[in-house]
Amino acid sequence: MDVPNGRIGVIVTATLSALQAIVFVNPVPWARAQMAFTLAFHIILVPLGVSWAFMTLIANYRGLRHNDRDALTLAQRWSKYMAVTFAVGAVTGTVLTFEFGLLWPRFMGRWGEAFGVPFGFEGLFFFTEAIFIAIYIYGWRRLKPWAHFWTGVPIVLAGIFGSISVVAANAWMNAPAGFTLDSDGNVIDVDPIQVIFNKSLPWQAAHMLVAAYLVGGFLIASVYAVGMLRGRRDRYHYLGFVIAFTVGAVAVPIQMGIGDGLARWVYSNQPEKFAAIEMVPTTSSDVPETLLGHLNENYTVSGGLPIPGLASWLSDPSTGKDTVVQGLTAVPPDERPTVRQVNIVHLCWDIMVGFGTALFLLAVWYALSWIFRRRMPATKWFLRAAAVAGPAAVITMEAGWVVTEVGRQPWIVYGYMKVEDAVTGNTGVWIMFFAVVILYALVGTTTILVLRGMSRRFRRSGGFTDLDTPYGPSSITKAAAQTEETVG
Amino acid sequence: MSTVIAVVLLLAVVAYAVFGGADFGAGFWDLTAGGAGQGEHPRDTIEHSIGPVWEANHVWLIFIFVILWTSFPEAYASITLTLFVPLAIAALGIVLRGASFAFRKAVVKLGHRRIFGAAFAASSVLVPYCLGAAAGGIASGRVPAGGQAGDPVHSWINPTSILSGVLAVAAAAYLASVYLVWEARRLDDTDMIEYFRRRAVIAAAAVGLIGIIGIFVLRADAPYLFQGLTSRALPLVIVGALCGVVALVLLIRNAPRGARLLAVVAVAITMIAWGDAQWPYILPESLTFAAAAAPSGTLTAMLIVVVLAALIVIPGFVLLFILDQKGLLPEEGVEDETDVDPAGLRTQAHKQSNQ
Numbered sequence: 001m002d003v004p005n006g007r008i009g010v011i012v013t014a015t016l017s018a019l020q021a022i023v024f025v026n027p028v029p030w031a032r033a034q035m036a037f038t039l040a041f042h043i044i045l046v047p048l049g050v051s052w053a054f055m056t057l058i059a060n061y062r063g064l065r066h067n068d069r070d071a072l073t074l075a076q077r078w079s080k081y082m083a084v085t086f087a088v089g090a091v092t093g094t095v096l097t098f099e100f101g102l103l104w105p106r107f108m109g110r111w112g113e114a115f116g117v118p119f120g121f122e123g124l125f126f127f128t129e130a131i132f133i134a135i136y137i138y139g140w141r142r143l144k145p146w147a148h149f150w151t152g153v154p155i156v157l158a159g160i161f162g163s164i165s166v167v168a169a170n171a172w173m174n175a176p177a178g179f180t181l182d183s184d185g186n187v188i189d190v191d192p193i194q195v196i197f198n199k200s201l202p203w204q205a206a207h208m209l210v211a212a213y214l215v216g217g218f219l220i221a222s223v224y225a226v227g228m229l230r231g232r233r234d235r236y237h238y239l240g241f242v243i244a245f246t247v248g249a250v251a252v253p254i255q256m257g258i259g260d261g262l263a264r265w266v267y268s269n270q271p272e273k274f275a276a277i278e279m280v281p282t283t284s285s286d287v288p289e290t291l292l293g294h295l296n297e298n299y300t301v302s303g304g305l306p307i308p309g310l311a312s313w314l315s316d317p318s319t320g321k322d323t324v325v326q327g328l329t330a331v332p333p334d335e336r337p338t339v340r341q342v343n344i345v346h347l348c349w350d351i352m353v354g355f356g357t358a359l360f361l362l363a364v365w366y367a368l369s370w371i372f373r374r375r376m377p378a379t380k381w382f383l384r385a386a387a388v389a390g391p392a393a394v395i396t397m398e399a400g401w402v403v404t405e406v407g408r409q410p411w412i413v414y415g416y417m418k419v420e421d422a423v424t425g426n427t428g429v430w431i432m433f434f435a436v437v438i439l440y441a442l443v444g445t446t447t448i449l450v451l452r453g454m455s456r457r458f459r460r461s462g463g464f465t466d467l468d469t470p471y472g473p474s475s476i477t478k479a480a481a482q483t484e485e486t487v488g
Numbered sequence: 489m490s491t492v493i494a495v496v497l498l499l500a501v502v503a504y505a506v507f508g509g510a511d512f513g514a515g516f517w518d519l520t521a522g523g524a525g526q527g528e529h530p531r532d533t534i535e536h537s538i539g540p541v542w543e544a545n546h547v548w549l550i551f552i553f554v555i556l557w558t559s560f561p562e563a564y565a566s567i568t569l570t571l572f573v574p575l576a577i578a579a580l581g582i583v584l585r586g587a588s589f590a591f592r593k594a595v596v597k598l599g600h601r602r603i604f605g606a607a608f609a610a611s612s613v614l615v616p617y618c619l620g621a622a623a624g625g626i627a628s629g630r631v632p633a634g635g636q637a638g639d640p641v642h643s644w645i646n647p648t649s650i651l652s653g654v655l656a657v658a659a660a661a662y663l664a665s666v667y668l669v670w671e672a673r674r675l676d677d678t679d680m681i682e683y684f685r686r687r688a689v690i691a692a693a694a695v696g697l698i699g700i701i702g703i704f705v706l707r708a709d710a711p712y713l714f715q716g717l718t719s720r721a722l723p724l725v726i727v728g729a730l731c732g733v734v735a736l737v738l739l740i741r742n743a744p745r746g747a748r749l750l751a752v753v754a755v756a757i758t759m760i761a762w763g764d765a766q767w768p769y770i771l772p773e774s775l776t777f778a779a780a781a782a783p784s785g786t787l788t789a790m791l792i793v794v795v796l797a798a799l800i801v802i803p804g805f806v807l808l809f810i811l812d813q814k815g816l817l818p819e820e821g822v823e824d825e826t827d828v829d830p831a832g833l834r835t836q837a838h839k840q841s842n843q
Binding site: 012013084087088090091092093094095097098099100101102105106108109110111112113114116117119120121122123124126127128130131132134135138139154178179187188189190191192424425426428432435436439440443446447450 | 546547549550551553554555557558559561562564565566567568569572573575576578579580582583584585586587589591637640641645782783784785786788789790793796797800801804805807808811
């Protein structure tokens with residue numbers, strides 16, 4: 001019809017339609033897998049984007065205020081690393097905006113006018129962040145020191161408000177509000193204020209924001225813990241560790257309080273999700289808190305360690321063990337998570353709470369040492385624990401997102417639209433999925449290699465210069481690297 | 489109100505084409521700069537010019553999507569369903585491009601730089617082609633209304649899409665070369681001024697040629713758009729073409745200052761002409777902006793975002809550009825060490841490396 005005229009056109013068309021037949025695969029699981037994968041990847045970069053700038057500014061402030069050379073070096077190097085992680089975060093975030101449409105066109109087509117609103121504001125904040133991060137990273141040399149410091153502050157603010165905006169969209173999927181439907185179920189009126197400030201927003205946004213500081217803090221601290229374990233006991237490593245670890249340690253207890261509040265919000269507003277979290281088959285009071293364990297296809301719970309009455313008690317301490325918890329079977333099977341999903345949610349919940357508690361204990365150790373000895377714990381075991389704490393914090397956060405996302409199934413808009421009705425009709429999604437996995441695996445590996453390479457060259461060359469590459473050390477380094485190449 | 493948002497959408501597309509397009513175009517010149525030795529000099533200039541700003545430029549694309557899915561969700565659903573393939577390729581290309589550009593700067597070994605550089609440059613060409621082809625599919629009326637999927641193949645492999653894809657790559661290369669001439673002048677680099685000026689002339693000629701071919705392609709393949717371009721939007725088309733011609737003349741006469749502005753205006757006006765010709769349809773002849781528009785509450789929220797953007801983001805953006813253009817965000821140091829190193833980091837460093 002259109003382009004291909006003649007024989008070549010026929011061949012092209014035939015090949016393409018043959019390909020189409022081969023790739024006819026149900027897009028639902030692939031679209032979900034891809035969204036989950038890209039989000040899980042992106043979310044590791046989020047804490048760095050949100051909280052690293054804050055930690056960099058602490059070091060920067062210390063460096064300027066107390067004329068602390070090590071702190072200033074730290075801030076400069078951190079800003080260079082940040083450039084790399086921010087760049088990767090920016091592009092993986094851009095992919096997500098493509099995916100909303102490519103994977104979930106029916107969802108966006110029907111709900112875009114409501115769900116999309118927070119992203120308008122997120123775009124604003126992201127724009128601000130991108131601009132000031134560029135100024136901050138490139139401004140080390142010529143801007144006046146304090147003026148330069150202040151160009152970093154908008155990065156921190158934009159990170160905070162940007163993540164709140166994104167979480168607002170996710171919270172809206174859990175607590176849809178701010179729209180009017182006509183008899184056919186089409187959105188005919190939108191109240192943007194209610195969309196953004198939906199009921200789930202305060203808890204979810206606080207939980208994610210604190211998570212960003214928690215994970216960012218522990219993750220960066222773990223790098224310096226490893227360095228110190230390898231014998232790099234200089235003041236530079238010490239500062240890097242203490243600034244980051246303190247941020248993480250302060251965030252943990254706050255996060256536990258917020259998490260408790262959010263769980264109770266879920267108890268009141270998304271009983272199916274709560275039933276999945278606590279693995280409660282039938283509605284009852286005196287529900288035990290089962291650690292680990294498994295839900296069978298016939299809705300019996302096997303294995304695990306039940307603590308009598310604790311789930312009921314935690315749900316509402318005022319009524320204690322008499323608190324009634326709604327069971328999974330209280331709603332029709334097509335409106336609750338499947339047994340497999342319940343097991344995923346419950347396991348991830350246990351991981352999140354378990355790891356979170358371990359991080360809390362580590363933070364207590366650190367705090368007690370400061371209170372009583374005026375220094376961080378000296379034993380190698382503390383550093384070993386701190387080295388593990390970074391990856392553990394990432395796993396904790398990922399598990400938390402699995403709880404909230406899988407726990408919402410089968411809904412994409414809670415109570416209004418199911419995932420299967422939102423997905424694209426394009427059957428080639430699985431191809432894109434594999435392309436994305438391969439590409440992201442490469443990008444992820446390379447990011448780590450590049451960051452490590454930068455760190456190695458920073459160490460080799462010693463000081464900080466940006467005589468050549470803005471994202472990394474160089475010039476005197478160049479000579480060093482050349483030696484490295486010839487030698488090794 | 490949907491008209492206002494439609495205009496904002498068009499302006500965002502223009503901004504992405506003018507700012508982001510130049511970044512893609514720089515990638516095109518990077519790709520064609522030749523081997524490592526021969527291409528080092530131009531690549532340096534390229535890196536110098538796009539380094540500080542490229543991340544900010546990407547946000548235009550995010551803005552376009554956000555405006556589309558909030559304000560015209562039905563059209564957005566149709567577009568993403570129909571144009572799945574080119575948009576998916578563009579998304580992956582953007583990851584590849586952004587990541588490898590950042591990585592290339594962070595690695596030192598030549599071999600590594602080569603790999604990242606190639607990935608960066610190749611994806612810089614692929615992405616604008618795919619986005620251009622997608623735009624061509626929309627402009628030629630191949631995306632149906634109602635959140636429905638159109639033809640998954642012919643919606644982006646068709647004469648108009650090929651035309652607009654190639655045109656996007658050429659226009660990006662053109663803009664970039666004009667910027668790079670200016671950049672080279674700023675650096676006082678005579679070789680590079682001449683190098684990019686020659687390429688700008690070639691690119692300008694290429695864009696002009698594609699434009700002339702485009703007249704025939706559009707007449708046959710996108711009648712609604714063609715009709716709009718030759719009637720209501722005709723004055724804009726003429727102004728755009730004139731700007732392009734004058735810019736070319738200035739380039740040939742080696743007067744790049746005026747050429748830069750005129751080149752930008754030429755591209756911007758041509759794109760505005762496209763929007764004007766397509767009006768009132770977001771998806772030509774099947775869905776108007778008014779019919780696709782979201783409820784007024786959403787549109788109001790988007791207007792507020794736009795106003796805030798004008799108040800917050802534009803000054804920031806201007807600041808970034810001014811600092812960048814004034815050389816206050818340097819990548820290469822020319823000052824002596826005391827300036828670089830207010831706190832005597834070097835000494836400290838030596839201590840560390842000795843440990």
